[in-house]
Amino acid sequence: MAEIKNILLVGVGGQGTILASKILSTALVDAGYDVKMSEVHGMAQRGGSVTTQIRYGEKVFSPIIGKGEADVMVCFEKMEALRWLEYVKPDAKIVINDFEIPSAPILVGAEEYPQGIIEELSAKTEVSVFKAADIAKELGNPKAMNIVLLGALVKAMGIEDMDWDKFIAENVKKGFEELNIKAFRAGMAAI
Amino acid sequence: MTGNEAAARGAYEAGIIFASAYPGTPSTEILENLGGMYKKDIYSEWAPNEKVAVEAAIGAAIAGGRALACMKHVGVNVAADPLMTFGYTGTTAGFVIVSADDPGMHSSQNEQDNRFYAKFAKIPMLEPSNSQEAKDYMKIAYELSEKWSTPVFFRMTTRVCHSKSIVELGERTEAIPFKYEKQITRYVATPANAKGMRVRVEERLKTMEEFSNTTDLNKPEYNGTKVGVISAGVAYQYAREVFGEEASYLKLGFTHPMPMDVIRDFASKVDKLYVVEELEPYMEDQIRAAGIECIGKAVIPNMGELDTDRVRKAVFGEENPTLKSEQKAAGRPPTLCAGCPHRGFFYSLSRRKDVMVTGDIGCYTLGSAEPLFAIDTTICMGASISTGHGASKVFEKIQPGKKVVSVIGDSTFFHSGVTSLMDVVYNRGTSVAVILDNRITGMTGHQQNPGSGYTLMGEPAPAVDIPALCMALGIKKENIHIVNPNDLQENEAALDKALGSDETSVIITKWPCVLKKITEEDRKAFDLSKKQCKVDPEACINCKMCIKTGCPALQAKDGKVVIDSGSCVGCGVCQQVCPMGAIQKVGE
Ligand SMILES: Cc1ncc(C[n+]2csc(CCOP(=O)(O)OP(=O)(O)O)c2C)c(N)n1
Ligand code: SF4
Ligand code: SF4
Numbered sequence: 001m002a003e004i005k006n007i008l009l010v011g012v013g014g015q016g017t018i019l020a021s022k023i024l025s026t027a028l029v030d031a032g033y034d035v036k037m038s039e040v041h042g043m044a045q046r047g048g049s050v051t052t053q054i055r056y057g058e059k060v061f062s063p064i065i066g067k068g069e070a071d072v073m074v075c076f077e078k079m080e081a082l083r084w085l086e087y088v089k090p091d092a093k094i095v096i097n098d099f100e101i102p103s104a105p106i107l108v109g110a111e112e113y114p115q116g117i118i119e120e121l122s123a124k125t126e127v128s129v130f131k132a133a134d135i136a137k138e139l140g141n142p143k144a145m146n147i148v149l150l151g152a153l154v155k156a157m158g159i160e161d162m163d164w165d166k167f168i169a170e171n172v173k174k175g176f177e178e179l180n181i182k183a184f185r186a187g188m189a190a191i
Numbered sequence: 192m193t194g195n196e197a198a199a200r201g202a203y204e205a206g207i208i209f210a211s212a213y214p215g216t217p218s219t220e221i222l223e224n225l226g227g228m229y230k231k232d233i234y235s236e237w238a239p240n241e242k243v244a245v246e247a248a249i250g251a252a253i254a255g256g257r258a259l260a261c262m263k264h265v266g267v268n269v270a271a272d273p274l275m276t277f278g279y280t281g282t283t284a285g286f287v288i289v290s291a292d293d294p295g296m297h298s299s300q301n302e303q304d305n306r307f308y309a310k311f312a313k314i315p316m317l318e319p320s321n322s323q324e325a326k327d328y329m330k331i332a333y334e335l336s337e338k339w340s341t342p343v344f345f346r347m348t349t350r351v352c353h354s355k356s357i358v359e360l361g362e363r364t365e366a367i368p369f370k371y372e373k374q375i376t377r378y379v380a381t382p383a384n385a386k387g388m389r390v391r392v393e394e395r396l397k398t399m400e401e402f403s404n405t406t407d408l409n410k411p412e413y414n415g416t417k418v419g420v421i422s423a424g425v426a427y428q429y430a431r432e433v434f435g436e437e438a439s440y441l442k443l444g445f446t447h448p449m450p451m452d453v454i455r456d457f458a459s460k461v462d463k464l465y466v467v468e469e470l471e472p473y474m475e476d477q478i479r480a481a482g483i484e485c486i487g488k489a490v491i492p493n494m495g496e497l498d499t500d501r502v503r504k505a506v507f508g509e510e511n512p513t514l515k516s517e518q519k520a521a522g523r524p525p526t527l528c529a530g531c532p533h534r535g536f537f538y539s540l541s542r543r544k545d546v547m548v549t550g551d552i553g554c555y556t557l558g559s560a561e562p563l564f565a566i567d568t569t570i571c572m573g574a575s576i577s578t579g580h581g582a583s584k585v586f587e588k589i590q591p592g593k594k595v596v597s598v599i600g601d602s603t604f605f606h607s608g609v610t611s612l613m614d615v616v617y618n619r620g621t622s623v624a625v626i627l628d629n630r631i632t633g634m635t636g637h638q639q640n641p642g643s644g645y646t647l648m649g650e651p652a653p654a655v656d657i658p659a660l661c662m663a664l665g666i667k668k669e670n671i672h673i674v675n676p677n678d679l680q681e682n683e684a685a686l687d688k689a690l691g692s693d694e695t696s697v698i699i700t701k702w703p704c705v706l707k708k709i710t711e712e713d714r715k716a717f718d719l720s721k722k723q724c725k726v727d728p729e730a731c732i733n734c735k736m737c738i739k740t741g742c743p744a745l746q747a748k749d750g751k752v753v754i755d756s757g758s759c760v761g762c763g764v765c766q767q768v769c770p771m772g773a774i775q776k777v778g779e
Contacts, residue, residue, distance in 0.1 A: 012523065013525065025355060029357060034356075034357065035355075035356065035357065036321075036354055036355065036356045037354065037355040037356075038350060038353060038354040038355075039193075039353050039354075039355075040297060040353070041216050041217060041219075041220075041298070041353055041636070045525070045636075046525035046526060046527070046528065046554065046557065046634075047523075047525055047526045047528070047743060048523055048524060048525035048526075049523040060356075061428040061429070061431045061432040062425075062428045062429050062431075062432050062498065062499050063321070063350055063354030063355075063356065063425065063428065064350055064354070064498050064499075065498070066498040066499040066500025066501065066503070066511065067500040067510070067511055067513055068500065068510070068511025068512055068513035069499070069500065069511060079520045079521065079523075080520065080523075082516055082518055082519065082520040083520035083523070085513070085514050085515065085516050086513045086514065086515065087513070088513060088514050089511075089512070089513065089514075090512050090513060090514055092514065102746060103521055103522060103523035103524070104522075104523070104524060104526045104560070104561065104741065104743060105521055105522045105523075105524075105561065106521050107738060107741075107743060107745065107746055107747075108561055108562045108738055108739070108741070109735070109738075109747070110561060111521035111522060112521065113521060114518045114519070114520060114521065116518075117516075117518065120516060120517070120518065121514075121516070124514055125514060142757065
């Protein structure tokens with residue numbers, strides 16, 4: 001079967017994974033791939049763990065990724081890397097946003113935030129780590145963090161040479177095009 | 192397009208003019224699309240519940256316009272009564288009911304397999320497996336509905352609803368409206384008339400079966416002869432990928448009635464036959480009953496959703512290599528938002544140790560979780576008040592003094608809580624009903640409802656006056672307590688009064704959801720000026736009382752509590768529980 005690439009975006013409800021995946025899939029469709037994307041709605045959006053998944057290639061059947069299938073995983077939150085780890089291939093590329101959102105059990109002291117995630121994963125596969133939150137803040141809008149991460153993801157996927165400015169401008173809120181394009185470039189430059 | 196966008200598009204292209212639904216993941220966006228993008232051509236509305244949605248759409252179809260009703264799987268339980276008899280009467284103009292099932296229970300209380308409803312109601316069923324089919328099948332559904340004068344069951348699942356793939360669009364064809372004629376023997380389901388309808392249902396079933404055996408919707412794809420796979424819906428996509436190019440496939444798009452002749456023929460041409468389906472052995476049981484040997488649920492799990500990895504493991508016993516870690520991620524369950532108006536009330540309620548709290552379905556169900564643990568039961572929408580009533584009557588006999596509080600959201604109250612409250616008043620119950628009125632349908636993504644003052648299509652609408660409604664049901668004015676749930680003293684006072692009363696009482700908590708789009712009316716009714724709370728590190732003794740409210744904006748860091756300024760909305764709940772007065776409101 002013709003090769004299919006699997007991209008996994010993981011994070012916390014409300015972090016904007018859906019918008020980032022939307023821009024990415026628009027670009028992939030435009031490049032002529034068969035693309036399927038799957039997202040989570042409903043309950044998990046209230047601060048729960050969320051994923052969106054993108055699969056592209058010549059012909060894609062399944063809209064979702066099974067265990068051990070993701071080629072690239074981008075983690076909008078650090079601990080989520082651990083939760084979804086079994087969905088990636090042993091030699092997958094992992095992009096991690098060095099950003100912690102403590103979950104409810106951590107906040108009330110019932111569980112602890114795991115330590116040494118980056119060190120552990122870096123020893124096992126190719127991991128790029130950077131602080132997307134700080135970059136977005138520097139650009140003046142912490143909410144643009146998802147687009148910074150999209151920039152890093154595109155770099156990790158090696159598909160920089162598409163008309164990203166256009167796809168971003170088409171998909172983000174009016175008036176925020178400039179900011180998001182800047183955020184995207186900063187993300188590409190960061191890894 | 193997502194499957195939901197595509198289903199909406201298909202209904203639009205099919206020329207429907209009426210659509211009604213009650214929101215529910217994963218079905219919600221179908222109506223949101225129709226009421227937004229297509230509102231010029233299609234009248235769309237939110238109904239208070241699924242039964243009403245189906246009945247309204249039935250009326251529309253009998254009157255002569257193509258109509259659609261959409262709901263999540265459990266919504267069909269609510270709407271089953273009209274659906275069963277509508278299967279008997281049949282329709283004039285095309286009628287389609289969408290059932291969006293949720294294998295894996297991403298956002299549901301169960302994972303019932305609704306394909307059995309089509310069989311139960313003896314109506315045709317279509318099952319799209321991707322977005323293109325969601326659109327195309329919808330158009331076919333309307334043609335079949337009119338051809339056989341029957342409602343059509345359109346079964347989708349989460350991964351069809353919420354996956355995006357490329358869709359080729361068509362044009363809208365205006366359906367020619369039927370001219371309304373009175374047809375009493377057809378549409379008045381009295382016992383005498385229903386007997387005739389019953390016979391027609393069986394005849395129709397035979398015609399449908401012939402169609403099922405000849406349609407392109409159920410067409411085999413022959414490759415090798417060693418392995419044959421029968422599948423439908425998104426499970427086909429998984430199977431297609433796992434079994435690859437060598438296997439032969441019989442993908443079923445029209446799954447009730449099943450095409451037994453096609454299946455028998457397909458089975459005879461392959462050495463080994465697999466049936467790959469999510470949830471129950473709906474197809475497998477029928478195939479076996481026809482005397483055809485196959486491998487299905489003996490290997491494929493009947494719980495949870497499938498994916499390529501699960502199918503591969505089930506069939507070939509192979510597992511993909513993957514990365515592993517010695518560490519485990521801490522749990523990340525969904526939580527009430529920072530500043531959620533439900534929190535204040537649940538905090539007050541959780542202090543009462545001697546009450547049973549019957550809950551309901553909505554964001555407020557999260558009040559059952561750590562650290563509030565403020566809910567004892569959740570069954571289905573609308574159940575809180577009635578289960579509370581039953582419990583309270585039993586406590587009167589076996590555990591006098593034990594009180595019951597029932598909590599229900601505004602949308603859920605309109606859905607099916609009103610009749611339950613009627614039951615309590617009528618039967619002199621003393622359980623306390625709490626209507627958590629956050630002015631919107633929160634959990635499913637903020638849809639308007641009969642109390643919010645707007646319709647799906649954005650028109651202003653009369654809003655239900657909840658206190659007046661309660662009074663009309665027979666609750667005395669002095670037993671209705673309206674509180675601002677962010678004010679813990681108000682909550683306490685209302686709970687004291689209500690729990691102390693030997694008459695039915697109601698507490699209405701009124702404050703908008705923090706994620707709601709604020710309207711002019713909200714601005715007038717509530718003080719929504721921007722505020723935030725801050726902890727004075729000098730005064731904080733790290734007792735973590737505030738953290739026990741469960742607000743995700745609060746975090747203990749280096750021996751002090753800090754408030755995340757990005758998410759705090761200054762609701763003031765933490766401020767009221769701080770014994771040291773260390774938390775202050777800041778801002779305009
Ligand atoms: C029969 C049925 N229909 C729909 C749903 C989906 N559903 C779950 S919660 C909810 C809305 C709850 O809204 P509301 O009562 O206003 O509470 P909120 O979420 O705003 O706190 C809906 C529609 C369901 N679970 N069961
Ligand atoms: S969406 Fe609204 S009702 Fe739901 S948890 Fe958030 S604030 Fe509360
Ligand atoms: S005021 Fe306190 S409880 Fe309310 S949102 Fe802010 S931190 Fe949370």
